[in-house]
Amino acid sequence: MSGYIAKRLLLLVPVLLGVSLVVFAVMSLVPGDPALAILGPYATPERLADLRATLHLDQPWPLRWLGWLGGLLHGDMGRSVSLERPVADAVFERLGPTLLLAGAALLLGALLGLAAGLVAALRHNRATDRLVTLAVLLGISLPPFWLGLLLILLFGVWLGWLPVSGMATAWLVGTDAAPAVMWLDVLRHLLLPSLSLALVAAGVIGRIGRGAALDVLAADHIRLCRARGLSERRILLVHVLKGVLARVMPVIGLQAGFVLGGAVYIETIFQWPGLGRLLVDAIAARDLLLVQGGVLVLATAYVMVNLAADLAQHALDRRTAAA
Amino acid sequence: MSGGAQPLPGTGALAVATRRLRRHPAALAGLALLALVLLPVLAAPLLSLPDPALTDPARRMLPPLAIGHLLGTDHLGRDLLARLLWGARTSIAVGALATLTAAAVGSVLGLAAAWGGRRLDGLLMRGVDVLMAFPYLLLALAIVAALGPGLANAMLAIAVANVPFFARAVRGTVLDIRHCDYIAAARLAGHGEPRIVLREVLPNLAPTLLLLMTTTLGWMVLETAGLSFLGLGAQPPAADLGSMLGEGREFLTTYPLVAVLPGLLILLLVVSINLLGDGLRDVLDPRWSPRRSFSAPAPADARLQSQLEGGASLLAVQDLGVRFAGAAGPVPAVAGVSFRLNAGECVAVVGESGCGKTLTALSLLGLLPEGASQVGSVRLAGRELMALDGAALRDLRGRRIAYVPQEPLTALDPLFRVGVQMDETLRAHGAGPAYTAAELIRMVGLDGVPGLMRRYPHEFSGGQRQRVAIALALAHGPDLLIADEATTALDVTVQREILALLRRLCDEQARALLFVSHDLALVAELCERVLVMYAGRIVEDAPAAALLHRPAHPYSAALLGATPELGRPDKPLAVLAGEPPAPGERVDGCRFAPRCPRAQRECRAVEPALDALGEHRLVRCLFPIQEAS
Numbered sequence: 001m002s003g004y005i006a007k008r009l010l011l012l013v014p015v016l017l018g019v020s021l022v023v024f025a026v027m028s029l030v031p032g033d034p035a036l037a038i039l040g041p042y043a044t045p046e047r048l049a050d051l052r053a054t055l056h057l058d059q060p061w062p063l064r065w066l067g068w069l070g071g072l073l074h075g076d077m078g079r080s081v082s083l084e085r086p087v088a089d090a091v092f093e094r095l096g097p098t099l100l101l102a103g104a105a106l107l108l109g110a111l112l113g114l115a116a117g118l119v120a121a122l123r124h125n126r127a128t129d130r131l132v133t134l135a136v137l138l139g140i141s142l143p144p145f146w147l148g149l150l151l152i153l154l155f156g157v158w159l160g161w162l163p164v165s166g167m168a169t170a171w172l173v174g175t176d177a178a179p180a181v182m183w184l185d186v187l188r189h190l191l192l193p194s195l196s197l198a199l200v201a202a203g204v205i206g207r208i209g210r211g212a213a214l215d216v217l218a219a220d221h222i223r224l225c226r227a228r229g230l231s232e233r234r235i236l237l238v239h240v241l242k243g244v245l246a247r248v249m250p251v252i253g254l255q256a257g258f259v260l261g262g263a264v265y266i267e268t269i270f271q272w273p274g275l276g277r278l279l280v281d282a283i284a285a286r287d288l289l290l291v292q293g294g295v296l297v298l299a300t301a302y303v304m305v306n307l308a309a310d311l312a313q314h315a316l317d318r319r320t321a322a323a
Numbered sequence: 324m325s326g327g328a329q330p331l332p333g334t335g336a337l338a339v340a341t342r343r344l345r346r347h348p349a350a351l352a353g354l355a356l357l358a359l360v361l362l363p364v365l366a367a368p369l370l371s372l373p374d375p376a377l378t379d380p381a382r383r384m385l386p387p388l389a390i391g392h393l394l395g396t397d398h399l400g401r402d403l404l405a406r407l408l409w410g411a412r413t414s415i416a417v418g419a420l421a422t423l424t425a426a427a428v429g430s431v432l433g434l435a436a437a438w439g440g441r442r443l444d445g446l447l448m449r450g451v452d453v454l455m456a457f458p459y460l461l462l463a464l465a466i467v468a469a470l471g472p473g474l475a476n477a478m479l480a481i482a483v484a485n486v487p488f489f490a491r492a493v494r495g496t497v498l499d500i501r502h503c504d505y506i507a508a509a510r511l512a513g514h515g516e517p518r519i520v521l522r523e524v525l526p527n528l529a530p531t532l533l534l535l536m537t538t539t540l541g542w543m544v545l546e547t548a549g550l551s552f553l554g555l556g557a558q559p560p561a562a563d564l565g566s567m568l569g570e571g572r573e574f575l576t577t578y579p580l581v582a583v584l585p586g587l588l589i590l591l592l593v594v595s596i597n598l599l600g601d602g603l604r605d606v607l608d609p610r611w612s613p614r615r616s617f618s619a620p621a622p623a624d625a626r627l628q629s630q631l632e633g634g635a636s637l638l639a640v641q642d643l644g645v646r647f648a649g650a651a652g653p654v655p656a657v658a659g660v661s662f663r664l665n666a667g668e669c670v671a672v673v674g675e676s677g678c679g680k681t682l683t684a685l686s687l688l689g690l691l692p693e694g695a696s697q698v699g700s701v702r703l704a705g706r707e708l709m710a711l712d713g714a715a716l717r718d719l720r721g722r723r724i725a726y727v728p729q730e731p732l733t734a735l736d737p738l739f740r741v742g743v744q745m746d747e748t749l750r751a752h753g754a755g756p757a758y759t760a761a762e763l764i765r766m767v768g769l770d771g772v773p774g775l776m777r778r779y780p781h782e783f784s785g786g787q788r789q790r791v792a793i794a795l796a797l798a799h800g801p802d803l804l805i806a807d808e809a810t811t812a813l814d815v816t817v818q819r820e821i822l823a824l825l826r827r828l829c830d831e832q833a834r835a836l837l838f839v840s841h842d843l844a845l846v847a848e849l850c851e852r853v854l855v856m857y858a859g860r861i862v863e864d865a866p867a868a869a870l871l872h873r874p875a876h877p878y879s880a881a882l883l884g885a886t887p888e889l890g891r892p893d894k895p896l897a898v899l900a901g902e903p904p905a906p907g908e909r910v911d912g913c914r915f916a917p918r919c920p921r922a923q924r925e926c927r928a929v930e931p932a933l934d935a936l937g938e939h940r941l942v943r944c945l946f947p948i949q950e951a952s
């Protein structure tokens with residue numbers, strides 16, 4: 001197990017290097033003079049020259065990439081033009097709320113999806129199965145930004161049950177309310193945005209989960225469990241559940257990509273103070289260094305979640321070590 | 324979502340696929356829905372709709388059914404219906420274009436990787452891996468950020484973000500196609516590589532590509548809408564569904580329709596495309612749709628009462644039948660199986676695969692696959708098992724009747740340590756187990772294997788695993804052990820060891836053994852009596868020695884002829900011509916008649932009964948082989 005973890009951690013290095021290279025390459029797609037694109041048409045010639053020097057635009061790209069990497073190692077992502085502060089500060093300040101949102105969405109999506117998949121498989125080819133299959137199809141096809149708007153309309157505007165913008169209630173911020181009160185408030189704010197992402201993720205996880213559950217239920221070892229006289233409860237909650245979880249884990253990891261990317265929409269709709277909204281603002285302001293930093297950090301988070309999913313799968317199923 | 328890399332049937336099979344598609348309800352629903360949505364969208368220029376860009380501040384936010392505006396107007400007084408239809412055209416066009424672009428570029432890369440040698444493959448696939456380590460939404464966003472907002476750039480970004488998916492899937496498919504016979508044939512015929520790719524590979528790739536494109540089109544439409552929603556796609560006054568949704572968001576509380584309708588249209592489009600894609604997948608590649616499944620056993624049919632009196636037998640099976648639910652009524656797979664098993668007796672059930680021997684064994688445990696039901700009577704020590712409910716049956720399983728599976732690598736749960744599975748088995752029944760774990764391990768000869776309980780099934784050799792499975796089966800000291808092809812997966816030496824172990828364990832505790840196998844020579848060594856099954860029926864029931872030397876049923880003789888004789892591998896096997904009838908297939912008279920060398924006209928008239936032949940033998944044959952010697 002520890003050998004496997006070490007191997008996976010080592011593999012992380014080339015993947016992260018690759019990810020940084022992609023971010024770097026995409027950002028060099030900018031047409032024309034990057035310095036001009038970053039600073040905008042009203043920049044003074046001195047500032048332009050200054051930026052060109054910091055970006056080492058006179059050097060060939062491999063050197064520039066290495067230079068950028070070197071800066072990253074020191075936590076230096078350059079300076080945001082629109083915010084007039086270091087990119088790293090702005091990005092990491094916003095990372096927490098995004099991780100909270102994405103994590104909640106992924107957890108909710110995984111729970112809903114797994115439950116749906118299991119129920120459908122247990123009621124295979126019956127009305128419940130068809131209903132779940134239909135719901136799953138709807139989930140997969142939902143535009144998350146539209147779902148977010150519908151939830152706002154329903155729970156925020158018409159029913160007035162839940163807050164629909166921001167991460168905390170204004171009057172609570174800065175007061176010395178008990179931490180429990182604060183967290184409860186954040187949770188209330190978290191519910192609708194995370195649900196908007198979770199339902200779509202649940203669709204994908206539910207679809208894969210149903211297939212996995214059908215496979216596991218049909219497997220020889222489940223029949224042997226019955227032949228050994230184990231109770232249906234134990235077979236379902238221990239043997240089937242673990243088998244399904246082991247198979248679905250990689251898909252849950254992949255869905256992290258969806259919730260982290262989809263956070264861009266949902267944070268915009270719900271005014272969630274996360275990295276996604278920062279990215280949208282940065283794109284609108286043509287703040288390329290900020291975009292570069294934000295995308296890099298989100299992509300890195302995705303790589304990490306996938307690693308965690310792989311390790312979890314390995315912990316569930318030790319046969320995967322060889323792969 | 325991961326690239327399914329199986330070659331699908333070639334274009335020649337497309338006609339068949341189309342026919343099957345027409346009978347696929349989900350695909351038809353998708354097609355109908357898509358047509359319903361697409362028809363007005365495509366016909367938009369022909370309908371006399373107001374100009375979608377024409378603003379009229381005096382007539383803003385009109386409710387639906389307003390004069391001249393079927394769905395009302397938006398915040399600038401533009402006709403909502405016209406905007407929806409024209410917006411949908413843009414969304415679909417951009418999504419389709421992105422799909423085509425991604426498919427074309429991805430196919431070229433995938434082909435190059437699969438066909439261009441190791442180094443190119445390695446290089447391209449590393450690149451694909453890195454791009455796939457990226458959330459695709461984020462990749463598309465970064466590209467648009469660099470290129471600048473606009474519909475063309477959004478299309479490009481989405482296409483690029485999806486190229487890795489296509490490249491990987493196409494590569495896998497092409498690699499599989501490469502190994503097909505017709506490629507080798509084309510090579511032998513001296514055709515050049517370009518010609519092979521063009522004439523042989525591409526047509527066979529086409530169905531896979533079509534499927535990939537249909538399943539991706541849905542996401543592409545969604546992603547385009549997403550970028551436009553953020554203001555990075557369509558720029559005003561041009562509009563697609565996503566940008567309409569984005570604009571309408573501002574008026575969500577005052578006039579929700581402006582935001583709700585475009586989203587609904589996106590949903591309808593994507594749902595119908597996905598439905599169609601699912602149907603296409605089912606039709607083109609049945610392997611992708613998990614259909615086969617087993618579930619909790621159906622309660623046994625208790626209506627049939629046994630005419631069999633208890634007697635001294637441990638197991639008495641009478642008129643056992645197994646049926647599968649079929650489209651045209653139940654299909655019998657096993658019929659009229661009757662036999663008895665005394666305490667301590669070893670009986671074998673032998674036959675070709677598909678003859679119903681495993682179904683017979685499973686029905687004794689009430690563990691038939693989903694869709695199968697059983698009739699008849701199974702009595703264990705006089706108690707009718709068919710009348711028991713699930714809980715009572717479970718109580719018997721593992722305690723009175725135990726089961727040793729064919730391949731314990733798959734039959735032991737691969738995700739749990741042997742110790743856990745041993746433990747749960749020992750605790751499975753209220754009354755304590757007959758043996759402790761240590762005793763069981765000694766009984767099957769596994770004492771001395773270090774760390775046994777902490778290991779996973781895959782960490783054992785085949786023989787050791789089978790011993791573990793036997794230990795689990797013996798935990799509660801069952802009266803009857805059912806071994807289903809328990810040695811088939813093992814090599815010959817280990818096979819003999821396991822057989823000897825089974826024999827010893829049954830002899831010592833006067834335990835009955837029902838040994839299911841296809842190997843007649845093997846069971847003859849182990850068992851006292853052999854039941855030969857053919858096409859779901861017992862055709863001969865005879866003492867092992869008698870059967871081995873003087874088979875009475877022509878099928879037993881044929882089976883024996885097809886078994887390699889020990890020490891005589893040079894002796895040619897008498898291979899039986901033909902196939903057994905499929906379950907449910909109509910065969911008049913004796914079911915073996917089509918393959919039987921002794922068949923007469925009478926054989927095709929009436930099915931023979933299982934009649935006594937001599938003192939210890941039952942045979943289902945009109946003209947059994949009489950002893951000549």
Ligand code: SF4
Pocket residue numbers: 876877878913914915916917919920921922923926931943944945946947
């Ligand atoms: S009944 Fe006739 S056809 Fe059937 S096995 Fe006997 S001889 Fe052959």
